[in-house]
Amino acid sequence: MTTISKVRYSRRTLLKSGGAAIAAAAFPAPMVWGQESRDITLRQFGTGVSNLNEVATKVKEDLGITLEMTALDTDSVTQRAATQPDSFDIADIEYFVAKKVWPTGNLQAMDASKIDNYDKIVGIFRDGKLTPESTIAQGTAPHTVGFVEGPGGTSFVDNESGWMTLIPTIYNADTLGIRPDLIGRPIESWTELLNPEFAGKASILDISSIGIMDMAMVCEAMGEIQYGDKGNMTREEIDKTIAIFTEAKQNGQFRAFWKTFDESVNLMASGEVVIQSMWSPAITAVRSRDIPCVYQPLKEGYRSWGGGIGLSASLSGMELDAAYEYINWYLSGWVGGFLMRQGYYSAVPETSQAFMSENEWGYWFEGKESTDTISSPFGDKLADAGEVRDGGSFYDRMGSVACWNSVMEENQYMLRKWNEFIAA
Secondary structure (H helix, E strand, C coil), X not given: CCHHHHHHCCECCCCXXXXXXXXXXXXXXXXXXXXXXXXXXXXXXXXXCCCCHHHHHHHHHHHCCEEEEEECCHHHHHHHHHHCHHHCXXXXXXXXXXXXXXXXXXXXXXXXXXXXXXXXXXHHHCCCXXXXXXXXXXXXXXXXXXXXXXXXXXXXCCCCCCEECCEEEEEEEECEEECHHHHXXXXXXXHHHHCHHHCCXXXXXXXXXXXXXXXXXXXXXXXXXXXXXXXCXXXXXHHHHHHHHHHHHHCCCEEEEECCHXXXXXXXXXXXXXXXXXXXXXXXXXXXXXXXXXXXXXXXXXXXXXXXXXXXXXXXXXXXXXXXXXXXXXXXXXXXXXXXXXXXXXXCXXXXXXXXXXXXXXXXXXXXXCCCCEECCCCCEEECCCCCCCCCCHHHXXXXXXXXXXCCCCHHHHHHHHHHHHHC
């Protein structure tokens, strides 16, 4: 199944297990389950980024747990987590969504002492710092919504309390995708998204909480607005941001506004768009067609996001135990390796290394030149020997994050202004 078709389908069906676990000896053996435990089914939903058939197949092989997965868009994920608590056991959501979902009481705090690799989780999810010298980026940094005071905690706390809202799984540093063959010159700044040179050939994603952050990166780079916090704008900042992009839209800057992964891939692969908001696997999908596409590092830095696994407040007993076993399996390496070979990062990267070749680890994580062909988990060639990853190493990329995806205090006002922009 290709990456493109993987995101197209919205309902994940039950997958049957097959064969012995691959490289099972590379991580600790799972709990020995009784027959009753092996019959457990957990209902998981989230975006198509990480709700993948391959994960369901593998956990069935390794632990005997059946995952029924449903893939939705970001806004639908938020709505379901907040309004349909009886429809899921596991919510695979982004950290910024926690601000909307946690107050509903639909998720339960998780005991960090039950997470085998907790001490190996990267610092950005624990104290906000990639390294001790790091500056914490603007927006909803994951650690700010990652902990509560106890098992019944209703408020986020600014320390590692031992009780987590989400267990981190996947994250990345996002930037603009470009077609270097059609642009023909260096691209170094977010300002290029509104460069009239690309009128009718630019695009931005139509997901308000993410798109507004890309807008902010552009407006600040242009020197038009200096935000107090791009992830928590004032009404005046929202108005100015939307006004700049509305004027550009009315002047014909944008070819389209995309909502789905497939749309972004097709716009770029067709050449209709040469510069746009983009996600890492979309770049991968374009390259797999032998079309030049670059996830362009920009001097102002990246817009980042992070996702994690949350547990339904109603989950208990054997099903809750199975969910913790699933989480520990998730962080033990196989899933991380699978995700990292698509350009994402694992919350516990060192366990993923055992499931990647030396060449893959060097290319994706260390920013080294590839020594052989780099392929996606689906067999598509992504890079030839001698190439380096766009943006360099893990520390180069995640160390240059300018802001995180966010939910603003003025979220409802922002959403109204965003809809006015799309309709303009």
